[in-house]
Amino acid sequence: MESTEATNPKAYARLTGACYLGLGVAGIFGGFLAIAAQVVPGDPVATAQNLALNGGMVRAGILAWMLTLVLDVVVAWGLYVLTRPADTRLSVLMAWLRLVYVAVHAGAAANLARALRYAEGGGHLEAFGTDQLAALASDALLAHRTGFEIALLFFGLHLGLLAVLLWRSGFMPKLIAALLCASSAAYLVNAVAFLGLATYDRYAALLLGLVSVLAIVAELALAGYLLAVGIRTEPWLRADEKRRTA
Template sequence: MDANNRTARVAGLLYLLTVVTGIFSLIVVPSRVDAHGDAAMAVTNIVSNELIFRLGIASGALGYVAFLILPLALYKLLSSVNRDMAVLMVALAVACVPIYFVALANQMDILSLVDGDKYKQLFTPDQLRERVMLLMDAYNHKVFVSEIFWGLWLLPFGYLVFKSGFLPKVLGILLMMGCFSYLISYFAQIVFPHATIPSFVMLPATFGEIGICLWLLIVGVRKPKHAVG
């Protein structure tokens, strides 16, 4: 139990790091630089908030390194419940990591364009702004694709939590529902690009992920009431 509690708290810490850096890089930074399709304003916002933009890249990289290690810690904790589901959980989680790091390269390319004299000499201001917008779209599209895997890995993860006997079943249910929250959000935006996705759609994922993060970090694991079959 002591070893499992240590593993649970490591996983909780990694999860918390993933959540905090994700909020900063995926919510706070875009709120400072998003220009809603205005190329000139986008370049102005990035230049005037360059430190925030760079911190967003750094926090994104840190968060995804943590997210790469997180499923391995969870595998150590939950593989005894069902090894095949644990392997599936790890595979679906890590699948989005290379996609996101390619997206980070797009952000670094943006910095090269707006911060390098070489490119200012090669391109007119309008051409430079167009390239910045293309790279911003490329970044956003890759992050959007990652959303599929943000959802898919929660299904085996939630199942393992539910069946474990040493973690709350309600959190397992919320995590499994959270899988469909992400998938509904993703496919709704693909099929109905101008529709507004109701905020309640993402509530199971939000409560499930934050709940399991805090439970692992603060509570750890409890003694199973019965052996896992």
Template sequence: MDTIETDNIVIKNQISLAKAALVAGLGLLLMALTVPFAEFYIFPELISDDVIETMNNVLSNKMLFTISIFLHFITLICDIIVAWALYIFLKPVMKNFSLLTSWFRLIYTAMYLIALTNLIKILSVVEGSGTIQNNQFADSIMFYFNSFQLEWSFGLVIFGIYLLFLGYLVCKSSYVPNIFGILLLIAGFGYLTHTLGTFFVPSWNLDFLFFTFFGELIFMIWLLVKGRKIDSIIPA
């Protein structure tokens, strides 16, 4: 009886590969909804090449701009959860390397958070807009927004390396089809090439690499459809 009770306690302190896959898939799904809405809908509505127009847009749509910040903040939380869940999901492949891989995503998340503080500073500028000149106000908004984009882009170098590590782990696993590891490797190279190209050869148009970024989203679909059906149990 003691053994059975002990075994039951052990099982209660374990998480299955299936549950880890489901958590990771749901986290990635939520991120797929939050960031695109902020980046491809809200920011194009508010930010333009004209600094005065941008200033007026942010002033008149402060709530919309605030929503964009919280969408990014939700993404940050999801990044942490996904890093943890994928560490558990791929721990049976190579425990230490899976831990290293998750740390790269966490480092990227920390850099993402630092970049996000620039958007919060824009809100501070908006609150104090009555005490500064319009041109100074507009220039401050563009400075912080450009800083956000630049710092986040720098963090994507780390994210690209993370995807390369993740793709390698998936290729080495015996329970995930190799094609998903290959897609993650392609996504990692795509992020690295596009981001480094932006810094070192800004005159080059590397937008054609955009299609490579979908590797993690395709992996997300597999996690939600097939990964959640894996029944193996591993220690937490």
């Protein structure tokens, strides 16, 4: 593996870029088109009705979320391989932060299945009224959102360390590193605000808009560069040789 990595880092870069784009597409479908589209703000009953009526779409969305987590593991590994020559210890921490994000997000995603179960009712849930089941489904969706924001704290830290590694190493343009740093800050500010501010709803539109724009620009730039260019081979090989002989 060592010799393959040394002679063909661009293959790892392009695999990582392809997985990054794949998880982006799956995440947009699962998070927005399949699940978030069913939510009616301030109306738990209408939300539960939408979930029940579009159960197949919601299940597909949950599976899409699971696919993103699998691809995230591959991306964590690929980014570790690509940044290891710059700083082995920092790249390990960077990759582990993404894996922690995956683990926390996976736990939170279980609440999506719970929300759908409440919305569809039946079985022992017939003991509950329609309004009660709608409230339980709404609470499960909130539990998912809360867990997801906790996961994004780790993801934001991951992006920050990735930005540092890319800036220092010169393996990619510094503009990409700067965009990742800005995206990291946006993720962290939004997650802290969501978890710590009782008045978060006042700022939600602004913060979520900022996160969305920066995340799309930064991570699309990263994935696009990995696919189109790969990585700057000469500085990568020099750094890798130095690491091997240290």
